Amino acid sequence: MARALAQFAGSLVRASTWRLALRGLGRQPRRSAVVLAAVAIGLGSLLLAMALQYGLVGQMAETAIRSEIGDLQVHASAWKDSAPLAERMPEAPSLAALDGAQTLIGVAPRLRGEALAQSPRASVGVRVIGVDPAREPSVTTLASLVQEGAWLGVQPRRALVGGGLARRLRTGVGDKIVLAVQDVRGDLTGEAFRIGGVLNPPTRELDESVVVLSLPDAQRLYGVAGEISELALAARDRAALEAPRAEAAAALGVGVRVETWREREPLLSMMIELFDQMGWVIYAAIFVAMAFGIANVLLMSVLERTREIGILLAIGMPPARMVAIVIAESAVLVMVGVALGFALGFGGIYALRDGIDLGVFGDGLRAYGMPTKLMPIARSGDVTAPLVVAGVTALIASLWPALRAVRTRPAEALRRA
Amino acid sequence: MPLIVRLAWRNIGRNKRRTSLTVAAAVFAVVLVVHMIALTSGMHDRMIEDNVRMHAGHLQLTGAGYLEDRTLERFVRWTPALAATVDSEPGVAAAAPRVNGFALLSNGPASQGVALLGVDPAREGGVSTWPARIVQGEFLDGEAREILLGERLAEALGARIGGEVLVYTVAYTLENAYELFRVRGLIRAPDPRLERSLALISLADAQALFAYDGRVSEVAMLVRDPARLEATRAALAADVAVHSTEPLDVNPWQRVMPELAQLIRIDDVQNYSMLAILVVVVAFGILNTILMSVLERQRELGVMLALGFAPRAIFRLVYIESLLLSGIGLAFGLVLALPAAAVMERHPVPITGDIQKMTETFGVTPVITWELTAWNPAIATSLMIAIALLAALYPAAKAASARPVDALRSL
Numbered sequence: 130m131a132r133a134l135a136q137f138a139g140s141l142v143r144a145s146t147w148r149l150a151l152r153g154l155g156r157q158p159r160r161s162a163v164v165l166a167a168v169a170i171g172l173g174s175l176l177l178a179m180a181l182q183y184g185l186v187g188q189m190a191e192t193a194i195r196s197e198i199g200d201l202q203v204h205a206s207a208w209k210d211s212a213p214l215a216e217r218m219p220e221a222p223s224l225a226a227l228d229g230a231q232t233l234i235g236v237a238p239r240l241r242g243e244a245l246a247q248s249p250r251a252s253v254g255v256r257v258i259g260v261d262p263a264r265e266p267s268v269t270t271l272a273s274l275v276q277e278g279a280w281l282g283v284q285p286r287r288a289l290v291g292g293g294l295a296r297r298l299r300t301g302v303g304d305k306i307v308l309a310v311q312d313v314r315g316d317l318t319g320e321a322f323r324i325g326g327v328l329n330p331p332t333r334e335l336d337e338s339v340v341v342l343s344l345p346d347a348q349r350l351y352g353v354a355g356e357i358s359e360l361a362l363a364a365r366d367r368a369a370l371e372a373p374r375a376e377a378a379a380a381l382g383v384g385v386r387v388e389t390w391r392e393r394e395p396l397l398s399m400m401i402e403l404f405d406q407m408g409w410v411i412y413a414a415i416f417v418a419m420a421f422g423i424a425n426v427l428l429m430s431v432l433e434r435t436r437e438i439g440i441l442l443a444i445g446m447p448p449a450r451m452v453a454i455v456i457a458e459s460a461v462l463v464m465v466g467v468a469l470g471f472a473l474g475f476g477g478i479y480a481l482r483d484g485i486d487l488g489v490f491g492d493g494l495r496a497y498g499m500p501t502k503l504m505p506i507a508r509s510g511d512v513t514a515p516l517v518v519a520g521v522t523a524l525i526a527s528l529w530p531a532l533r534a535v536r537t538r539p540a541e542a543l544r545r546a
Numbered sequence: 547m548p549l550i551v552r553l554a555w556r557n558i559g560r561n562k563r564r565t566s567l568t569v570a571a572a573v574f575a576v577v578l579v580v581h582m583i584a585l586t587s588g589m590h591d592r593m594i595e596d597n598v599r600m601h602a603g604h605l606q607l608t609g610a611g612y613l614e615d616r617t618l619e620r621f622v623r624w625t626p627a628l629a630a631t632v633d634s635e636p637g638v639a640a641a642a643p644r645v646n647g648f649a650l651l652s653n654g655p656a657s658q659g660v661a662l663l664g665v666d667p668a669r670e671g672g673v674s675t676w677p678a679r680i681v682q683g684e685f686l687d688g689e690a691r692e693i694l695l696g697e698r699l700a701e702a703l704g705a706r707i708g709g710e711v712l713v714y715t716v717a718y719t720l721e722n723a724y725e726l727f728r729v730r731g732l733i734r735a736p737d738p739r740l741e742r743s744l745a746l747i748s749l750a751d752a753q754a755l756f757a758y759d760g761r762v763s764e765v766a767m768l769v770r771d772p773a774r775l776e777a778t779r780a781a782l783a784a785d786v787a788v789h790s791t792e793p794l795d796v797n798p799w800q801r802v803m804p805e806l807a808q809l810i811r812i813d814d815v816q817n818y819s820m821l822a823i824l825v826v827v828v829a830f831g832i833l834n835t836i837l838m839s840v841l842e843r844q845r846e847l848g849v850m851l852a853l854g855f856a857p858r859a860i861f862r863l864v865y866i867e868s869l870l871l872s873g874i875g876l877a878f879g880l881v882l883a884l885p886a887a888a889v890m891e892r893h894p895v896p897i898t899g900d901i902q903k904m905t906e907t908f909g910v911t912p913v914i915t916w917e918l919t920a921w922n923p924a925i926a927t928s929l930m931i932a933i934a935l936l937a938a939l940y941p942a943a944k945a946a947s948a949r950p951v952d953a954l955r956s957l
Binding site: 157160163164166167170171174175178185209210211212215243244245247249252253255256296299310311315333399403417419422424425426428429432 | 563568571615616655657715819826833835838900
C-alpha cells in the first residue's frame with residue numbers, strides 16, 4: 130500500500146503523466162471542449178453573480194460605516210443606545226488624548242439625544258446628532274450628503290435634516306423648526322433652529338428621523354457644555370482595527386469602551402459572515418452539477434481506451450500510475466475550465482466596474498441601507514472557494530473512472546480488439 | 547410506442563453508464579430546484595404574513611396621499627357608517643382603526659421620542675398581534691389614560707407597570723399637548739429598534755390628545771383570501787368612496803411596506819440567477835452526452851439517411867433522446883424531492899443562534915419553512931424541458947446534416 134502511494138505521488142510529478150493526460154483529452158477535442166465550456170461558463174457567471182450580490186451586502190456595510198458609524202466608536206463604559214444622553218465623556222481631554230494617535234486618521238466628537246422636531250405643519254420624533262463641523266468629514270461622508278443648502282459652519286442654530294424628514298415636516302431650507310427635548314436635568318425645554326441644509330443620506334433612518342446640529346448647539350440644547358456622548362474614529366488601516374482599538378483605549382484610559390463597527394452593528398457583520406458561508410454552499414452546488422459532466426467524460430474516455438490501458442497494464446505499468454493519469458486528466462479539465470471561468474468572471478466584473486443602476490428597485494434598497502447603484506465586488510473568497518471546491522470536484526469526479534481503468538483486465542482488453 | 551420513440555429509447559440505453567451519469571446530474575438539478583423554490587417561497591410568504599399580521603395588515607384605508615408624508619393632516623373620518631361599510635365588505639376579515647402620532651415620553655430625567663399609536667382595544671386584536679405581544683401586565687381595555695410601552699422603551703425610561711409617564715406632543719391643532727398616562731403593560735416587538743420607540747394608547751385617548759375628534763390615520767385590515775387581494779382592494783375602494791367626503795386611498799401591503807415588496811423581488815432575482823447558472827451547467831452535461839452519442843453513430847445515421855430517413859426525422863430523433871434523458875431525470879428528481887419537501891412543509895425547522903436575531907430584526911419568525919405549490923414542480927418541469935431543448939440543438943443539427951456518403955466511407 131505504501132509503495133502504491135509512493136508510486137502514485139511519484140507519477141503525479143512526472144511530466145509524462147500529464148502528457149498522457151493531455152493526449153487522452155485531446156482524442157475527443159469536442160467532448161473535452163463541451164466540459165471546459167460548462168466549467169468556464171458556470172464558474173464565470175457564478176463569480177459575477179456572487180460579486181454582484183456581495184456588492185449589495187458590502188456596499189451596505191460600507192454605507193453604514195461611512196455615513197454614520199465610522200470604523201471605531203468610543204463611549205463611556207456604561208453608555209447605552211437607549212439612553213444616549215445619560216453617560217457622557219469630557220470633550221477637550223478626550224480629543225487631546227487621541228489627536229496624536231498613529232493608527233487613526235480621523236476623530237469626530239458627537240453628542241447624541243432624542244427630540245421632538247416640530248414645524249408649523251407637523252411634528253416628528255427624531256434622533257439628534259451634534260457634530261463638530263470641522264472634524265466630522267475626517268470620519269464620515271455626512272458633509273458630502275448635503276443636497277441643498279450648506280454644511281454646518283460658523284452660523285449658530287442651524288439644523289440639517291434628511292430629505293425624508295423635511296418632507297414629513299413640510300419644511301425646506303431656511304424654514305424654522307423647534308426641537309423640543311428633555312435636557313440633562315430632566316426639564317422639558319426647546320429651541321428654534323433654522324434648516325441650514327437638506328441631506329440626501331443613503332439610509333432611510335438617516336433620511337427620515339435624524340437631525341444634525343453643530344456640537345455647541347447640541348450641547349447648549351441638552352445643557353451639557355463641554356461634554357460628548359461618542360467619538361467616531363477613522364482608522365488608517367480599515368482591515369486591521371485591533372491596533373487602533375488598543376491605541377485609543379490606552380490613550381483614553383479607564384471608563385471608556387472602544388468598539389469596532391462590527392460590534393456596533395452586529396447584524397451587519399453577521400449578514401456579511403452569513404453571506405460568506407452561503408458562498409461556499411452555492412459554489413459547491415454548482416460544482417457538484419459539473420462533477421457529473423466531468424466524471425462522464427473521463428469514464429467514456431477510459432472505456433474507449435480499454436485496449437490501450439490493458440496493454441499498458443500488461444507491460445507492467447503500476448496501477449497507481451494509471452490512477453494518477455486519470456486524476457491528471459480530471460485536474461487538467463477542471464483547472465483549465467476554472468482558469469477560463471476566472472477570466473470570464475473577472476472580465477465581467479471588470480466590465481461592470483462602473484456599477485449597474487438599480488433604480489427599478491428604488492426605495493426598498495435604501496430602507497435596508499443598500500446602494501441604489503450596484504457594483505460588483507470580488508473578494509479573496511471568490512478565488513479560494515472555487516479553487517478548493519474545484520480541486521475536490523476534480524478528485525471526486527475522477528474516482529469512478531480511475532477505478533474502472535485499473536480494473537481493466539489485460540487479457541480481456543487485448544482479446545477484445 | 548411510435549417507432550421513433552423506441553429508437554430514441556434504444557439509443558440512450560446503449561451506453562448505460564453515460565446515460566445514468568447524465569440522468570444523475572439532472573436529478574441533482576431537479577432536487578436542488580424544487581427545494582430552493584420551496585424554501586424561498588416559504589421564506590417570502592412567512593416574511594409577508596409575519597409583517598402583515600404584526601402591524602400593517604393586508605390593506606390600509608388612509609386619507610389620500612397619507613403614505614407620502616404620514617402627517618396628522620391626512621386622515622379618515624371613522625364614522626359608524628364607514629365602519630359598517632368596511633365590516634360588511636365580504637373580502638375583509640377584520641378591520642382596526644388607528645391614530646399614528648409622535649410624542650416625547652418622559653419619566654423623571656429620562657425621555658424618549660416615540661411613535662405613539664392609538665388603537666381600538668376591541669378591534670386591534672383582529673388585525674395585528676399586538677395584544678399577543680404583551681410580556682407583562684395587560685393589553686388596553688378601554689380604561690382612560692393607560693399606555694403600553696415597548697419593553698426596551700420602558701427600560702430606557704425606567705418606567706414600571708402602574709407608574710406614570712408624561713406624554714408630550716403637538717396636536718392636530720398645532721397646540722402643545724401634555725398628558726400623564728399610567729403604564730398598563732409592556733410589549734415585546736421583534737425588532738429591537740421598534741421596541742425602543744413604540745407606545746400604544748387607546749383610540750379615544752389618542753383622539754383626545756391629538757385633538758383628532760372622530761378622525762383616524764389609518765384603518766388596517768386583514769383580507770379573507772390574500773390571493774384575491776387586488777379584487778378586495780378595488781371593491782373596498784369603490785364602497786368607501788360613497789361614504790366619505792374626503793378622498794381616500796386603499797393601499798395594499800406592497801405600498802405600505804415597499805421595502806418588503808422590493809426585498810422579496812431582489813431576493814427572487816438573485817435566486818433565479820443561481821438557478822439559471824445551474825441550468826446552464828446541467829444543459830452542457832446533456833449536450834455532451836447527446837453529442838457523443840451522435841458522433842459515435844455517424845455511420846448508423848448515414849445508413850438511415852441513405853435508406854430514405856428524412857433529415858427532419860433524424861433531427862426529431864435526437865430531440866426525443868434529449869427529452870427522454872431530461873424527462874427521466876425530472877421524474878426521478880420529482881419522486882425524490884417532492885415527498886421530502888412535503889414532509890418538511892409540515893415540519894418547519896427553527897433557526898437558532900445569531901441568525902435568529904437577524905431574522906427577528908427583519909420582523910420574521912425564525913423558522914425555515916418549505917412551501918410547496920403547484921408552481922414548484924411546474925417550474926422544475928419547464929426548466930428541464932428548456933434544458934433538453936437547448937442541449938439538443940447542436941447535436942440534432944449535426945446529426946441531421948450527416949452526409950450518407952462520408953458516413954459510409956468513414957468505416
